[in-house]
Amino acid sequence: MLRAEGVAKRYGATVALEGLDLAIAPGEFFALLGGSGSGKTTLLRLVAGFETPDAGRLLLEGRDLVPLPPYRRPVAMMFQNYALFPHLDVFDNVAYGLRRAGVPSAELRRRVAEALALVRLAGLERRRPHRLSGGQRQRVALARSLVVRPRLLLLDEPLAALDAGLREATGFELRALQRATGAAFVMVTHDQAEAMALADRIGVLERGRLVQVGPPREVYERPATRFVATFLGGANLLAGTVRADGGVDCAEAGCVLRPAAPLARPAGSAVTLALRPERVRMRPEAADRAAAAEGEGPNATRGTVVEIAYRGELSTCLVRLDGGTALRVSRPSAEGVPARGTRVALAWPGEALTVLAD
Amino acid sequence: MRRLAVLAPASAWLALFVAAPAVVLLGIALGEADAGVPPFRPPFAADGTWQGSFANFATVLTDPFYRDAFLRSLVVAFATASLCLLIAYPMALAIARVPEARRTPLLLAVLLPFWTGFLIRVGAWIGLLRDAGWLNGVLRALGLIEAPLPLLYSDLAMYLGMVHAYLPFAVLPLHAVLARRDPALEEAAAGLGARPATVFLTVTLPLSAPGAAAAFLLVFIPAAGEFVIPDLLGPPEAQLVGRVLWGEFFQNRDWPLAAALAVVLLALLILPLRLFQRLEARP
Structure with missing residues (x-):
């Protein structure tokens, strides 16, 4: 109208x-x-x-x-x-x-x-x-x-x-x-x-x-864009370079990012992906070898919790990744929040990654 | 306690320069004219016995000469204040609608007449309006008139002088209110279907009423006692209370009667002030 x-x-x-x-x-x-x-x-x-x-x-x-x-x-x-x-x-x-x-x-x-x-x-x-x-x-x-x-x-x-x-x-x-x-x-x-x-x-x-x-x-x-991703819900922005197989090499996250659908972009081009803080799964890093696979492979990484913000039903942790960048990770407060300084393993599903236009 | 301390200078000032003279004035008004220095007999004798009278007040209130002077003064003050309000409102609104940075020069322009002495401004009107003055000269040069128009010593000349002298007192309080108005209110009215004239009548005007009342009173009160302008520009036959008061005081040397006139004038002017305070006190 x-x-x-x-x-x-x-x-x-x-x-x-x-x-x-x-x-x-x-x-x-x-x-x-x-x-x-x-x-x-x-x-x-x-x-x-x-x-x-x-x-x-x-x-x-x-x-x-x-x-x-x-x-x-x-x-x-x-x-x-x-x-x-x-x-x-x-x-x-x-x-x-x-x-x-x-x-x-x-x-x-x-x-x-x-x-x-x-x-x-x-x-x-x-x-x-x-x-x-x-x-x-x-x-x-x-x-x-x-x-x-x-x-x-x-x-x-x-x-x-x-x-x-x-x-x-x-x-x-x-x-x-x-x-x-x-x-x-x-x-x-x-x-x-x-x-x-x-x-x-x-x-x-x-x-x-x-x-x-x-x-x-x-x-x-x-x-669609970097601005929308951060303005709505404060998404994490991960920059990387496209691989020949449609994945993204992301040095700052210290892993390969693999969106649900492989990227149809020329290999070697720069790209930014958005990752919502609540889509990241966070577990304390396992001490035993049996769970050592956790935090390895694509869409998974490790880091240290450096800050915790309690927001009522959700708590947001700032996790310093081994790759260098910091990732915001939120989880229901009821599920318990790791203490500051805890080593954690992080992982997310491929559909949680959104390729941004800019 | 602190409030008292803050108010003390103002209270002292009021007591010394307003209340005390008013009491003295009232005392003189209750006395009787007498040849001597000072030229009156106080209401209380040296031993404290009452020897005053209310005769002066009776005279002031009943003698048609004084009553008419009061009435005419109030009419002139009312007309002057109304004219000032009518002229000042559009001026103040126009200034308030100009972007804030450009308002100051305009307000200074409103105050510009104050940079010239009051008597000089009145004198300028005489120069403009008298038979051999500028205005008559121009009209005659243009061939519009044969004989000079009797402009000076008329109601027209008096009102010109009064409005000219008092206009800034009306513009400033109106501007203060209009500059603070919330433009969103006028937009809201327009959004609800009000044309510009309706917006003005239903929103802008009612919301500026306190400023208009202040503007009116700031002109009305001094205008009611004004004596120089009517004396120099106005018609000689019409006596205003200011002129009458001056005459009683300096020509007749009847201080008690002049004081009674002043007291009654004061009382008359307190009335609209109280009304204004009532209006202001309303939310």
Whole structure:
């Protein structure tokens, strides 16, 4: 329903977006993921009409959006800090868009009540925004955007201002609301976990360019570029040279890397592969000769645990490989974590290796 | 304790230069005019017996001459403050919409008149407006008029002088509020279907109300007691309270009556101030 074709935007010498193509399907929950300065908020502001693209077209259901001022676009936007009107109470905040559309007062009251019920804020109609909690404000902002029944809702970091505890619950609510309303949601976030948890598809932006678009699982497991691999889930990057048999000699890992499908690249060319920390199997190095084969052969190596970061359900160990590089390895904390200084044997399946484009 | 220490200089200043003179003023107002030095009899005799009266207040409040002076002063102050607000608002909004780095020169330009003495600025208006002044000269040279227009000593000249003198006091508080406004609120309104004019009326304007109130009062209060501008530029027949006060004090040497006028003026001006504080105290 929304198509961006070759959209570009510059601020002076800074390139915010460059030749961006994107198509959003009706009723889709799409997450634009990127770091600060990646142009993700610029794209949202272009669609909402607060900025004008230097080049390219933005089509909503076939209609060119660019010549339309913001107040004529059938698009609603939820701002990062919600931008609730401080001089209006909850009811008037939510009713604002309906009043501008000239909705008759009986219908207006009914629709505001519906919207407030949807976000579970009934009874708070006469509160001013400053007397609401962060979560309540976020829901008022949602109700205010949804009550006008936009075809497309733009959300700028919708969960960023919430406490960590509220974030997951609100995320589930956001998903449920999106399904209930059938509107397409385009969310901007810098939080990869949030993007993966909520979105049907993710678009990863790097310095004004969309580097990969796809379902969360695909983007996570098959990152296209070095940037995507590290930005989502912090993959390990292993550099090596292609062998004639389709494997990769990786001196820094101290082993041969063998992806599930042999590489169809000329032997001797340089290549980088991504390896997710949670796909690496880690065992204490066996002292006895019987298990000595562990940590040898392709997709296996040895090293020493040098750092351990406890992250709740997962713990991440930094393992200094004998080949020289350090590998991040995470495993469920419940399975026990080797102590610092432990010698470990590491191994991973061939399908855990992803060949990167750059 | 520390709060007290911080407030002490301000409190001392207020007590010495505001409260004490007000008490002295009230004392004089309760006395009676008398030939002598000083030219009044204090309300308490040397032995402490009461010999004052409220006659001066009664005169000030009931005599149509003084009542009309008060009324006219309030009307002039109200009109001046309203005009200043109307002119200052678009100026302040325009300055607030300019990128931050370029605001300072514009604000300095607003303050530029202060670099010239107040009386010189009023005098400049006389030079512009009098019968043989610049404006009449230009109009006559262009052949638009035969005889000079009676511009000086009119309401027009008075308001020109008043608005010119007080405009910066209105621009600055408005700019302070408008520069702090959150552009996301205006964008949110536009995103919800509000045209630019509606955005202004429903978001920008209501949110700048405290600044507008401050701007209004900062002009209204000094304008109500203004005496130089109406005296030098305004019509001679219309007496404003500032002019009347000056006359009672220096020409009639009726200090008690002048003091009563000043006390009543003060009381009249405290009223809108209190109202403003109420408004400010609201969340």
